[in-house]
Amino acid sequence: MPYLTRDEPVDESIGCRILTAALQLFVERGYHNVSIHDVQKRAGVSIGSIYNHYGGKEGVAKGLYRHLLTELEAVIDNVIAGTPSPQAQCERVIRQLLDFTESRRDIMAFIFATRHREFLPGEPPICNSAPFMRLRDIVRHGIEQGTFRAMDPWVGASAVFGGTIRLIQLRLDGMVTQPLPELADELIVTTWRGVLPGEITTSAREA
Amino acid sequence: MPYLTRDEPVDESIGCRILTAALQLFVERGYHNVSIHDVQKRAGVSIGSIYNHYGGKEGVAKGLYRHLLTELEAVIDNVIAGTPSPQAQCERVIRQLLDFTESRRDIMAFIFATRHREFLPGEPPICNSAPFMRLRDIVRHGIEQGTFRAMDPWVGASAVFGGTIRLIQLRLDGMVTQPLPELADELIVTTWRGVLPGEITTSAREA
DNA sequence: GTCTATACGCTGATAGAC
DNA sequence: GTCTATCAGCGTATAGAC
Known part of the structure; x- marks a missing residue:
């Protein structure tokens, strides 16, 4: 069952095979460019099974979406x-996300490079999902207790995780060729300089 | 003709009406949830005109994509x-993007919150488009001449623009309710602290 | 529960009049 | 160039056998 936290999907149940095939196809081609027949073919099951388990194409996407967000939340x-x-x-989460981008590419692409709103109109937007709210709570907490500089919580959240998310998306798009964990230290130093308190001694060096 | 730089689309030509309608619909529902008939209806033109001008649905999207990127590049x-x-x-570009998010919402949503790859397979990915390359060039140039700290160019680009892009996406998703220009100063201070050189005097304040 | 065969609607695209 | 009417293909969903 767990995609994010276990190495091989030992679970060979039909439900898991369907979700695995759907994840791959959705990431490869995009939800709307994937037909039920494609999923059925890759999963090695019949259309009837898909409808029995998930009630249709949108049900598959919904099941996948909820499952992955629940795992990320955990x-x-x-x-x-x-x-x-x-x-x-924050630092541990950032490093974990960078690692996942290499080891769980499909999952990260489905979470960070997909417009779920276009095919899951009933679901809450991913920015409002539990894992993303958790991350914002950390930042807000840090601001309140003075670990981070005083600033608007949205600016804080964007400053702490925006660079990481951007880098992940550039990596998923094939722009960045270097594995992200190798860039983690530089990224984190930059992130902390941005949001941590403390005076910064800028020796004016503009020409 | 210009969407990004002029206030009202004075150009009432058929080509412009088609692009305007398509932009609105694509942003509202997503490319695949919009039919040619929808575009035709909102633009107040016939299907035949759409095929005469753009050769079909994908041609409309391609025309829109190229046009908006060209404008942004300018x-x-x-x-x-x-x-x-x-x-x-960088600072002027960031402020400009935050302004556009309020005044040209649809355009920003089409540029920053759309998976073009899913319906424009022939086009180069948006990260490789001229405007985005320009932004990276600025950052690379700044790193080379010492304006910014020495770091991997991708980390630098993500650090400079990642927070801004994230904030824009959160605003487009309706999470941030405050107009972005009001948050510009805080965002920019944070960004510069991250990438500018200079010693930072961190008085250890962990409990 | 799993599967195959089928039906129905929608959508992109075309033909041809004006 | 612009338009309307029409077609053909695809893709979801269902019906019903095993």
Whole structure:
């Protein structure tokens, strides 16, 4: 069952095979360029099974969406529970996301490079999903207790995670060729300089 | 003709009416949830005209895509030409993008919140388009001449523009309710702290 | 529960009048 | 160049056998 946290999908149940095939195809071609027949073919099951398990194409996407967000939420909650400060929590989450981009490319692409709104109108937008709210809560908490500089919470969240998300998207689009974990240290240093308090001694060096 | 730089689309030509209608519909529902008939209806023209002007649905999207990127490129080139330092160039571009998010919402949504790859397979990905390359060039130039700290160019580009792009996307998704220009100063301060050189005096304040 | 065969609607595209 | 009427193909969903 777990896609994000286990190495091989040991679960060979039909439901899991359907979700795995759908994830691959949706990421490869985009939801609307994938037909039920494509999913059925790659999963090695029949159309009837798909309708029995998920009620149709949109049901498959909905099941996949909820499942992956639940897994991501669990990962983040684990980090939060096992890490003391907001700063350390953010840093661990960032590193984890960079790692996942290499090891779980499809999942990251489905989460960070998909317009779910276009095929899951009933679902809450991904920015409002539990894992993303958790991340914003960390930042807000950090701002309140002075770990981060005082600033608008949305600016804070964008400053802390915007660079990471952008880098992930550039990597998923094939622009960045270097594995992201190798860039983690530079990215994190830059991120902390942006949001941590402290005076910055800018020696004016404009020509 | 110009969408991004002029206030009202004075051009009432059929070609412009088609692009305007398509832009609205694509942003509202997503490319695949819009039919030719929808575009034809909203533009107040016939299907035949659409095929005469753009050769079909994908042609409309392609025309829109190229036109908007060309306009954005011109805006960025103007900023570059009229602004001395890489830092000032980035800052002016960021403020301009935040302004456009309020005044040209549809255009920004089409550029920053659309998976063009899913319906324009022949076009180069938007990260490789001229305007985005220009932005990266500014950052690379700034790193080379020491305006920005030494770092991987991709990390630099993500650090400079990632927060802005994230904030724009959150605004387009309706999460951020405040007009972005009001948040510009905070965002820019944070961005520069991240990438500008200079020692930062972090008084350790972890509890 | 799983599968195959089929039906129906929608949509992109075309033909041909004006 | 602009328009209307029409077609053909695809894709979702269902019916019904096993």
